[in-house]
Amino acid sequence: MSDTPTVIPRSPAPDDTLAFLKNGYLYGTRRFRKLGSDAFEARLAGMRATVMHGREAASVFYEGDRFSRERAMPSSVQHLLQDEGSVQTLEGPPHRHRKSMFMRMLDDASVARLIAAFEREWTRVRAEHAGHEVPLYDLGNLVLTRAALSWAGIPADRVDDRDLAGRLAAMVDRASSIGPVNWVARVRRRGAEEWAAELVADVRAARVQADPDSAIRTIADGSDDHGAPLPEEVAAVEVLNLLRPIVAVSRYLVFTVHAMHTHPQWHAKVERDADAATRVANEVRRFYPFFPVISGTVQRPFDWRGRDFEPGDRVILDLYATNHDERIWEEPGRFLPERFEGWDGDPNTLVPQGGGDAATGHRCPGEAATIALTARFAQLAATRPFSVPDQDLRISLRHIPALPMDRLRVQMRD
Numbered sequence: 106m107s108d109t110p111t112v113i114p115r116s117p118a119p120d121d122t123l124a125f126l127k128n129g130y131l132y133g134t135r136r137f138r139k140l141g142s143d144a145f146e147a148r149l150a151g152m153r154a155t156v157m158h159g160r161e162a163a164s165v166f167y168e169g170d171r172f173s174r175e176r177a178m179p180s181s182v183q184h185l186l187q188d189e190g191s192v193q194t195l196e197g198p199p200h201r202h203r204k205s206m207f208m209r210m211l212d213d214a215s216v217a218r219l220i221a222a223f224e225r226e227w228t229r230v231r232a233e234h235a236g237h238e239v240p241l242y243d244l245g246n247l248v249l250t251r252a253a254l255s256w257a258g259i260p261a262d263r264v265d266d267r268d269l270a271g272r273l274a275a276m277v278d279r280a281s282s283i284g285p286v287n288w289v290a291r292v293r294r295r296g297a298e299e300w301a302a303e304l305v306a307d308v309r310a311a312r313v314q315a316d317p318d319s320a321i322r323t324i325a326d327g328s329d330d331h332g333a334p335l336p337e338e339v340a341a342v343e344v345l346n347l348l349r350p351i352v353a354v355s356r357y358l359v360f361t362v363h364a365m366h367t368h369p370q371w372h373a374k375v376e377r378d379a380d381a382a383t384r385v386a387n388e389v390r391r392f393y394p395f396f397p398v399i400s401g402t403v404q405r406p407f408d409w410r411g412r413d414f415e416p417g418d419r420v421i422l423d424l425y426a427t428n429h430d431e432r433i434w435e436e437p438g439r440f441l442p443e444r445f446e447g448w449d450g451d452p453n454t455l456v457p458q459g460g461g462d463a464a465t466g467h468r469c470p471g472e473a474a475t476i477a478l479t480a481r482f483a484q485l486a487a488t489r490p491f492s493v494p495d496q497d498l499r500i501s502l503r504h505i506p507a508l509p510m511d512r513l514r515v516q517m518r519d
């Protein structure tokens with residue numbers, strides 16, 4: 106693959122929508138390879154876009170305030186994952202201000218409290234399911250929902266945790282679906298938004314007592330960059346923006362067990378060594394598929410690869426292809442956590458949660474929480490609290506978002 110073509114080639118097909126649906130996570134990788142370029146032009150979902158990948162592409166995409174997320178996602182995806190007025194839809198000073206609220210809620214001390222809540226809930230659920238076979242994905246959704254609620258300071262009597270776990274998981278599971286499946290998930294999302302709005306109203310009116318350090322208090326007291334309180338519906342959207350992705354970490358719990366089951370030598374390494382567990386968590390995030398791409402709309406003109414990018418142009422950064430780019434990663438198709446020993450931490454190479462700087466750009470503010478939850482779970486799993494019965498462990502890269510065929514069933518030990 107050439108690094109610096111002078112012209113960005115065009116995809117051979119007049120419209121790539123079907124190719125994307127057919128190839129899933131591998132759509133970009135296959136095109137980059139075929140065209141011998143790290144970027145190409147294509148028509149996707151009726152719109153022209155430049156699809157790019159790699160370290161340089163990620164730094165162009167994430168650094169220098171060149172892009173907004175306006176029209177970045179098809180509306181069916183947007184309505185499940187984000188919504189009007191959420192942090193991801195903001196730019197400039199309003200974005201930085203709102204983002205700082207997320208960074209505060211997810212700082213080191215707060216992540217440590219989340220891990221403690223997660224361990225408590227995991228221990229409880231493990232005892233409840235002793236001797237039974239359960240899909241780890243569904244169990245993870247429930248454990249993480251309960252942990253997120255207690256960490257965020259949301260009283261247990263304010264919510265049906267199983268129902269909320271289902272609603273939050275469906276927002277991610279159904280994001281790439283279209284038609285009725287997506288509409289049903291959108292209706293379920295509405296229900297969750299109404300619940301969150303009522304909760305915010307009750308915290309504001311002191312009908313619910315929330316700890317001053319809690320996330321729910323922080324959002325309820327949140328203001329915009331001019332000091333005006335966040336409208337109730339915007340605060341509600343941000344409550345979901347905090348709870349939904351914590352529950353989404355369940356996919357990484359599944360992938361961690363998948364990885365350790367297929368590479369059993371990691372059990373012993375991880376059990377007592379927190380650094381080894383962190384390396385496993387990072388390799389899980391690099392190796393396994395989650396968000397395939399992220400798209401943005403040019404807001405500030407720039408030149409790249411001999412092309413003028415003008416305001417309004419659409420660019421798609423291929424996260425999966427960057428995480429598997431052989432210019433960055435040796436043997437990218439192998440699961441090798443040891444590659445993170447002495448890793449330089451370049452912000453634009455390991456990009457499952459975006460690139461650049463989280464405080465100033467759109468990079469995910471929940472990355473430290475995700476790594477900590479995944480690494481801690483790798484250690485809990487290393488003590489083999491369950492076995493993995495025979496099942497179909499294949500993961501189709503055509504299905505977005507991906508999961509093992511049987512949602513990874515585990516047999517809990519007595």
Ligand code: HEM
Pocket residue numbers: 174192193194204207211346347348350351353354355357395396399457458459460466467468469470471472474475
């Ligand atoms: C399951 C693991 C996770 C993955 C794969 C993930 C992935 C991502 C990605 C790809 C973005 C988009 C970056 C962009 O627009 O360029 C993002 C943004 C975001 N994530 Fe995560 N995330 C995860 C976990 C979390 C957690 C645990 C939280 C919070 C508790 C969180 C909160 C957010 C928020 C609020 C944004 C919007 C940031 C902004 O626009 O400035 N995520 N995430």
